[in-house]
Amino acid sequence: MRVETDTVARDVGRIVQAVSLMMVASILVAAVNREFYTIPAFLASAVITGGIGTGLARRYRDAAPPEKRDAMVTAASSWALVGILGGLPFLFIAWTIQVDPFPVWANTPPMDSTTAIFLHPLDAVFESMSGFTGTGLTMAAVEEKLPRSLHWWRSLIEWIGGVGVIVLTVAILRRNGGGGSYTLYESEARSEKIHPSIVTTVQEIWKIFVGLTVGSILLFLLAGMPLWDAINHGMTGIATGGFSVHAESIGYYDSPLIEYATVPIMVAGSIAFPIHYLLFKGELRNFYADLQTRWVFLWFAGGSLALTGILYANGQYATLEETFRVSLFQFVSATSNTGFGSAAVGGGTEQVWSAGATLLTCLGMLTGGAAGSTTSGLKLIRVATLIKGTVWQIQEVFRPDTAIRYLRIGERKLGEQHAEREYTEATVVFVLWITFLAIGVAVLLRVLSPAYPLEYVIFDVMSAQSNVGLDSGITGPGMPDTAKAMLIINMWVGRLEIIPVAVLLGTIFRRFNLYQ
Numbered sequence: 001m002r003v004e005t006d007t008v009a010r011d012v013g014r015i016v017q018a019v020s021l022m023m024v025a026s027i028l029v030a031a032v033n034r035e036f037y038t039i040p041a042f043l044a045s046a047v048i049t050g051g052i053g054t055g056l057a058r059r060y061r062d063a064a065p066p067e068k069r070d071a072m073v074t075a076a077s078s079w080a081l082v083g084i085l086g087g088l089p090f091l092f093i094a095w096t097i098q099v100d101p102f103p104v105w106a107n108t109p110p111m112d113s114t115t116a117i118f119l120h121p122l123d124a125v126f127e128s129m130s131g132f133t134g135t136g137l138t139m140a141a142v143e144e145k146l147p148r149s150l151h152w153w154r155s156l157i158e159w160i161g162g163v164g165v166i167v168l169t170v171a172i173l174r175r176n177g178g179g180g181s182y183t184l185y186e187s188e189a190r191s192e193k194i195h196p197s198i199v200t201t202v203q204e205i206w207k208i209f210v211g212l213t214v215g216s217i218l219l220f221l222l223a224g225m226p227l228w229d230a231i232n233h234g235m236t237g238i239a240t241g242g243f244s245v246h247a248e249s250i251g252y253y254d255s256p257l258i259e260y261a262t263v264p265i266m267v268a269g270s271i272a273f274p275i276h277y278l279l280f281k282g283e284l285r286n287f288y289a290d291l292q293t294r295w296v297f298l299w300f301a302g303g304s305l306a307l308t309g310i311l312y313a314n315g316q317y318a319t320l321e322e323t324f325r326v327s328l329f330q331f332v333s334a335t336s337n338t339g340f341g342s343a344a345v346g347g348g349t350e351q352v353w354s355a356g357a358t359l360l361t362c363l364g365m366l367t368g369g370a371a372g373s374t375t376s377g378l379k380l381i382r383v384a385t386l387i388k389g390t391v392w393q394i395q396e397v398f399r400p401d402t403a404i405r406y407l408r409i410g411e412r413k414l415g416e417q418h419a420e421r422e423y424t425e426a427t428v429v430f431v432l433w434i435t436f437l438a439i440g441v442a443v444l445l446r447v448l449s450p451a452y453p454l455e456y457v458i459f460d461v462m463s464a465q466s467n468v469g470l471d472s473g474i475t476g477p478g479m480p481d482t483a484k485a486m487l488i489i490n491m492w493v494g495r496l497e498i499i500p501v502a503v504l505l506g507t508i509f510r511r512f513n514l515y516q
Helices: 005-032 036-059 068-085 088-099 113-119 121-132 148-163 165-172 181-187 198-222 227-238 249-253 256-269 273-280 291-313 320-335 355-367 380-396 416-447 454-465 481-495 499-511
Strands: 407-409 412-414
Touching (some): 005 036, 005 068, 036 068, 036 148, 068 121, 068 165, 068 481, 088 113, 088 121, 088 148, 121 148, 121 481, 148 165, 148 198, 198 227, 198 256, 227 256, 249 256, 256 291, 256 320, 291 355, 291 380, 320 355, 380 407, 416 454, 416 481, 454 481
Antiparallel strands (some): 407 412
C-alpha cells in the first residue's frame, strides 16, 4: 500500500499550525513578565511555523483522509518537524539577548552562558525535542538563569507533548465530522476512546488533563512551593515531563514535604485517561480492578522498596527515612518517565549510585506506566502481554492440538488469532526498542570519554528513549554534537513507540529504492 504524500503533507501542516498557536499564546506570558525583548522572538517563530503549516494545509487541503500507514508517517514526520520548529524560540531569544537591538524598556538582560548555549541550533532543537517528547533532559546548565519566557515555553511544550500534538490538533483544528481523526489519534500510540466520537474523546481528555494540572499546582502551593515554580512544576509533573525551573530540580527545595507531594502527581500522570474518567465518575474500583492501574501501584511500590534495600545496604544516605524517600521519589520519577530529581544518580565520571541501583532504575524507565497515559516506555500492558504471552506460548507445547486456547490479559479473554497478533506486536516493539537503545549506547560509547561507567551511559540513553529526563551527569551542553544528535533520535523514537518511525523509514527506503 502506497503512502499518500499529499495526505501526509496536509496533516503535518495542520499539526504545525497548532504549534504556531502555542507560540502566539506565549507572547502574553512574555508581556506579563515584562520580558518584552522576547516578544519579537516568539512572533517570528509563530510566523515561520504558521507559514509552513498553513502553506502545507492549504496546498494539499483536498487530499484524502489518512489511512493507517499515512497516519503513521504523519506522526513520525510531524513530531520530527515540531521538534525542529519548537527550537526557534530558544534560538531567537538567545540571539536577541546577544545582539540586544532594543532600548532599555524592553528589559533585555545581559547574556549568560546558560542562555547562550541556545545560539547553537542543535542545542535549541535538543531542548525542543526533549520538551515535546516529555523527556526533560536539558542543555540548560543553570535553569534559574533562563528568562521566564523560556521557563514557560519549556513547560508548555512538555504539557502539550504529554497529551500529544496530534491530540491538540484534533481538539482545535479538527475536520467537520472528524473524518480521519481517529486514524491520526491512533498513530500517536493511543487506542481507547472515552466516547464513541473521537473529537468528544479528545475534548474529554483535555478536560481531565486541565483538571489534573490545576490540582497539581494547588498541591505544590500547599506544600510550600512558590507560585511560579508551582505552575511550571504542576504542568511538567502531570505531563510526566520533568523540566524544572531549577538546576537541582525538586531537590532544590530540600523539602521532604514537597518531595512526598510530588509522588502522587507523577503517579496520576501514569494512569490512563479513560481510567481517570471512570474515577472522576465515582467508579473507584478501577484503582484495583483495571490491570494497568493495579500494576502501576504494585510495580511502583515494589521497585521503590527494592531500591530502598539496595541503597540502604550501600549506606548511601544517612537515615532509613531519607533512603526510603529518595528511593520512592527516584523510582517513581523514573518509572512514570517524569524525570524530576531529588538526588544525584551519578556525577558523570564519578560514581554515586552503584551499578545495581542504576540498572534497577533503568528497568523502571523501560516499563513506563499505563498505555493511554502521558508516560512513555514500553507501557505496562505491553510488558504484561510479553510475559503472559511467552508463558502461553510455552504451555502450547504441553497441550493437545485439538485444545481451544485463550490468553487472558486483565479482564480480556483473547482468542488464539487475537492473542498471536497482540503478542507479535509487543515482541516487535520490544525488539526494535532494544535495537535503537543498543545503537544509542554504541554511539555514546564511541564518542564519549571511556571514563564514563557503562551503566551510566545505558542510564542516559534509556532516559532519552523512555522520555524520562533523569541523567547520570553525562547529558549536558558539553556533550559532543554526535551524542546530542543521537539522543535527539532516541527521544523521537521513544515518544512514538518505534512503529511510526519504522514505517517512515520503510517509506523513505521504498521511495528512493534503497532496499536494492
